[in-house]
Amino acid sequence: MESWRKRMKIKGRFMGLCLLVFIGCFLTGCQLAKEEGSAGRYExxxxxxxxxTEYLDLFDFAGYVEDHIGSFSGGEVQIDGAGEKYQGRLYAELTKEILTDVESGHKVEREEYDFPGVEGIAYYSxxxxxxxxREGYFTTxxxxxxxxxxxxxxxxxGGNSVALEGTVYVSPGLGRTYYFNPMYQSADGRVYVTSGSGISSGGEQSEGEALTQTMKADYTVTENGRTVKDSISVQLSIHMMYPPEEIVxxxxxxxxxxxxxxxxxxGEVPERITPEKDTAYLIxxxxxxxxxxxxxxxxxxYDRDKEYLEAFFCREDGICIKKQVPIERELPSLSAL
Structure with a gap:
């Protein structure tokens, strides 16, 4: 019983130390380290x-303490390289959704990756x-x-390179921390995320202020004497925006x-806009x-010949969505055909 109590005390100190490490990472704006591939295998x-907006607590604290209990001294825990294998993964599920065009009735199947039990904003290729x-394919x-x-x-x-850039518009004053959790794909096609670093938006912000996080990785694979170098970068900004109250x-x-x-x-802007006959442009x-x-x-x-106009609305969670509204083009009259 006494041994069990000691182990529980060590576990508590260990978790507290890790929390400090994580917070330090967030405050310094950590960036995903560059990764190098090994020849002849797919990483x-x-x-x-x-x-x-919630930290993904995927580290196996109990497992680490259990396996390293004999190496602790003075009530302190030092996390070394061996801790990497205790970093947990949250696997995604490939879901299918049938989308139906309201006017034509045409149905399209859309596949996307969903992380069960986690509310988040995903962006991937x-x-x-x-x-x-069917055969496999690449998707964004x-x-x-x-x-x-x-x-x-x-x-x-010589290889492939992918660059993803995007913006998440949010209402200011929410005082949140946004966690950027890297998403990976294994050789067998499974997709998962690991715990990432966070950026805080505390204090009073004004529209236009932005926080940006970038992840980069390089991979080198050599097969049959041929070397291929692939790279990817993901840049995402959290951009403050006052919530729209009315769209005219x-x-x-x-x-x-x-x-x-x-x-x-x-959120009440129509799904499409049909310009009047004499309309030259839209505001x-x-x-x-x-x-x-x-x-x-x-x-x-917007000129009337533009394909669409844009209007924002904010969800209850403070995320502001940019809606693209198609501008209908005039159909030629029968006499002009």
């Missing part, structure tokens, strides 16, 4: 990031494994919370006269309120 590879029904996926997403893919005989869409004539005016609450006016309560208005202009 687990970085493929993206899962952003969470990876390979979906072969199945009996992201949560609706990823705005301004840009994926750059370059392929050559103005259809304007060539002379600057207002042809049509539509006023919408957050999207977004009403917001700053930290002092002062009303602000942002305006964006």
């Amino acid at each position: 687990d590879r970085l493929v993206g990031v899962l952003v969470t 990876l390979r979906v494994p072969d199945t009996e029904e 996926g992201s949560d609706e919370g990823i705005s301004d997403g840009h994926t750059s893919l370059h392929s050559s005989d 869409i103005l259809q304007m004539g060539e002379d600057g006269a207002v042809i049509s005016r539509g006023e919408y609450g957050p 999207v006016e977004t009403k917001k309120r700053d930290n002092s309560g002062r009303i602000l208005k942002d305006r964006a202009i």
Whole structure:
């Protein structure tokens, strides 16, 4: 019984020490270390990031203490390289969803990776494994919370490079820590995340302030005398935005006269906009309120020939979503055909 109590005390000190280590990592803005591959084998590879507001506690504290109990001295625990194998993994499930176009009724199957029991924003570029029904393929996926997403893919005989960039717009003043958990894919196609570092948005923020995290990894594989070098970088920014309170869409004539005016609450902007006959351009006016309560208005202009216009709304969790609204084009009249 006495031995058990001593082990529990050591475990408590160990967990406290690890917490300090983790906090230190967050405050210094740790970045994922560059990884080098070994010749002739496929490593687990970085493929993206899962952003969470809760720390993913995946380290096996009990297992580490149990296996190293005899090496502790003076009530202190030193974590060495052997602790790497105790870093846990949270595996994703490949889910399928059938999407139906409201107008055409056309159905499309969408596959995405979901992490059970975890609320997060995922952004990744990876390979979906072969199945009996189809060949494998590469895909890029992201949560609706990823705005301004840009994926750059370059392929050559010497290797492949992938660059993911995106922005998550959030309401200021939430006082949250955002954890950037690296997402990996193993040789057998399984996808998982490990615990990542965090960036805090505490204090009073104003619109436009941003926090950015970048992950990078390089891999080198040599087979049959041929060396291939692959690389990936994932850059994601947390960008502060005052929540929109009202969206006004103005259809304007060539002379600057207002042809049509539509006023919408957050999230109520129509799925598509059909310009009036004499509309030359559209103005999207977004009403917001700053930290002092002062009303602000942002305006964006779109030519009627643009494919879509953009409008924001914020979810209950403070994540602001950029909605792309298609601008319908005029169909040619029968006499013009």
